[in-house]
Amino acid sequence: IADVQDQIDHELISKTDIHKKIDEVAAQVSQDYRGKDPLLVAVLKGAVNTMVAFSQAMSIPVQMDFMSLSSYGSGTSSSGTITVRQDLSTDVRGRNVLIVEDIVDSGRTLAWLVEELKRRGAQSVEVFALLEKPSRREVDVQVKYKGYEVPDEFVVGFGLDYDERFRNLDSIAVLKPEVYQGEQA
Numbered sequence: 300i301a302d303v304q305d306q307i308d309h310e311l312i313s314k315t316d317i318h319k320k321i322d323e324v325a326a327q328v329s330q331d332y333r334g335k336d337p338l339l340v341a342v343l344k345g346a347v348n349t350m351v352a353f354s355q356a357m358s359i360p361v362q363m364d365f366m367s368l369s370s371y372g373s374g375t376s377s378s379g380t381i382t383v384r385q386d387l388s389t390d391v392r393g394r395n396v397l398i399v400e401d402i403v404d405s406g407r408t409l410a411w412l413v414e415e416l417k418r419r420g421a422q423s424v425e426v427f428a429l430l431e432k433p434s435r436r437e438v439d440v441q442v443k444y445k446g447y448e449v450p451d452e453f454v455v456g457f458g459l460d461y462d463e464r465f466r467n468l469d470s471i472a473v474l475k476p477e478v479y480q481g482e483q484a
């Protein structure tokens with residue numbers, strides 16, 4: 300099996316730029332949530348890398364929890380159905396929740412989660428998404444804290460996978476076509 304770097308066509312967002320953006324958002328969120336005892340909720344598995352960098356960049360104490368959701372199977376296109384693979388261990392009632400996501404694609408995962416957390420009685424629910432693919436948006440969902448917009452390509456790295464691989468890349472990159480041959484974008 301080839302090294303990660305050998306399967307990358309080109310880099311979209313460097314490690315430095317990712318962390319610069321995350322640091323900026325974390326400074327803003329630290330200011331906005333001062334005194335609000337925020338609960339950060341990361342959507343597993345893709346948001347893990349963003350959650351780690353983001354939470355460490357925040358200057359106020361936060362609580363963290365994780366929810367494993369999947370809108371994709373092993374392929375590359377959204378199935379449209381949200382599956383809960385693992386639930387939160389925190390009661391969100393009355394909490395100021397900030398969802399941390401790696402990417403908003405169709406918007407279905409986020410739209411479902413925002414509604415679900417409100418249904419459970421969260422006092423507020425906002426979203427930080429490191430990436431957005433505006434061209435693929437199907438469902439309207441408000442993202443208060445935004446990172447970068449990316450084109451509709453096979454984007455991997457910093458938590459984003461292709462068939463469960465490449466999450467460990469420390470930058471955001473586009474795969475070589477031969478890696479996903481046979482699949483449809």
Ligand code: PRP
Pocket residue numbers: 342343344345346368369370371377400401402403404405406407408409459460
């Ligand atoms: C990806 C990504 C987002 C979601 C975005 O997760 O991490 O959570 O899809 O797609 P949507 O806007 O069309 O809903 P995925 O379901 O692949 O699970 P993963 O995080 O474990 O990779």
Ligand code: MN
Pocket residue numbers: 342343344345346368
């Ligand atoms: Mn995900």
Ligand code: MG
Pocket residue numbers: 345371459460
């Ligand atoms: Mg995925």
